[in-house]
Amino acid sequence: MMNVSLSFCQPSTLCTSKRQLLPSTSTPTPTPILFSFSHSHKKRRRFVTCASSLELPLLPFPIDQVLVPSETKTLHLYEARYLALLEESLFKKKKFFVHFVLDPIAINDTSGEASFAARYGCLVAIEKVEQLEIGALVSIRGIGRVKILKFQQAKPYLTGAVIPLLDNIPHSDTELSSEVLKIKEALRSLNSLEIKLKAPQEALLQTLTANSLRWSENTPALDCDNSFIPPLAELVSFAALQPVSGSSESELLKLQKKKLRAMDIKDTLDRLEDSIGYVQDNISLVAAKLAIQSLDSRL
Template sequence: MMNNSLIQLHSFSLPKFPSSSSTSGFSSNYNINNRRRRCRFTRFAVSASSVPLLDLPLLPFPKEQILVPSEYKKLHLYEARYLALLEESLYKNNSLFVHFVLHPIAVNETFTEASFAARYACLVSIEKVERLDVGALVFIRGIGRVKLVEFGQEQPFLRGLVMPSKDYVLLDNSELDSKVSELKEALHNLNSLEIKLKAPEEASLQTQTSNALKWAEKTVAVDCDEAFIPSLAERISYSALQPVSGSLQSELSTLQKEKLRAMDIKDTTERIGNSLKYVKNNISIVAAKLALQSLKIQ
């Protein structure tokens, strides 16, 4: 039995990954084998109930570039297919598309064609576009998890139907509110330390953590069915999963694992607990870096 969070793809040419860079300055180009691969496709049945669906362009990324709700990211799109996707999103889909992870999976030992899984899909809103001589810089925000229920290729880009995938909450509101408040306090403490680490003279400097938290606390203004918008508590639970100023590669690898785990969790309180541990660990790391920074200044 295949996990219902996966979709196997069929009968389309595997796309090249677009160049992307986060606001922390990391950038990479994702190139795949030049030969034309074919993939398998499975469509999941959706009950004919009131489940809301959106028909949107889809943009694939490798697992290392997973996007979580609340996260802000900068993409450089320059290939014709992705510029066509951008125009489609801006003018026909209320500035929305879906960011998802595409990676190989094992089907069986005798299967010789490429097989890929589509996972960790996140509804994305385009917040800003800067046109360049070659392509465009596109600033996006992760809104909420979605599940792909139908997947295909509409030349020249991928397109599919998605449904919302939100948490369930086991605790009463008062207990959940207490945990949310504790996480927010930890995030504010981390932000205060990050500002000192990045530039002591610029006390108003905003970090990615602060940016994500401020977005999460606002009423989300996205032109789509409200069922796709996560609850306040769920949005805040993701806001901790941002790169910390001056992160080492080992720390970024830890963040990657936390983001993958967070996208699999369906209980807001569990994710908040994990996020709180992650933030407290980051506070300790940044505090140690600040101590070393102080010694160097002396």
């Protein structure tokens, strides 16, 4: 295994030219589930208390693989350092680690090495692990945004101190409830169209947006400081940011830009309004695809 040399420049920033920092995210055929995460319900919170920092394993990804709260992702981990990170997360860190992206910010003219900012951190919970012949498939769920305060160690994998990063612009319950209701209705309409587009014979098939919305509404009890878990309105504002059926490369690129913007926004109402617009655009897009599908079936 190649050793990776890191130079720590400032909080939340690291300098390296080693892309080997990034894990594989391929998704081989799953094998039987060995571990699953229980989904008990908890009462929703209205207020967030201050949290102390947590020291957690950190897993880096390229800028086009940002993860938002409520989103799921499947990772294929097979390198020894990432399997060690998985073991640490499962048995010592209550099934949590931090997903973040390396954002290129500069090139050192003398060495030719790129510098990367550690950005868009998201606390993730491990929902299930499936053993493979080589490595493991790990299903994760984004919980809430975090800020990386500092790096603690670089080997055998990154760890760091993180704190929650929540929206900080207050709004009335009426304002937020109205927008949350709009986005729920829009997402259900989109889900209904997607099911028809993906597999007309499988009415019970659930899409990614439906999965994220359901999780946001019924967030399971998580064994972590509640300050790291966003309120309902904030979670729902992220739930819309999922790929729709049959997305083209340009549509996926648009989604990535939306996700980056959403992670930067600090106002829940702004993000809800932005997400509603995105869902409505997707409804029109999927409806058009359904119309074409219907025409094709008649030819």
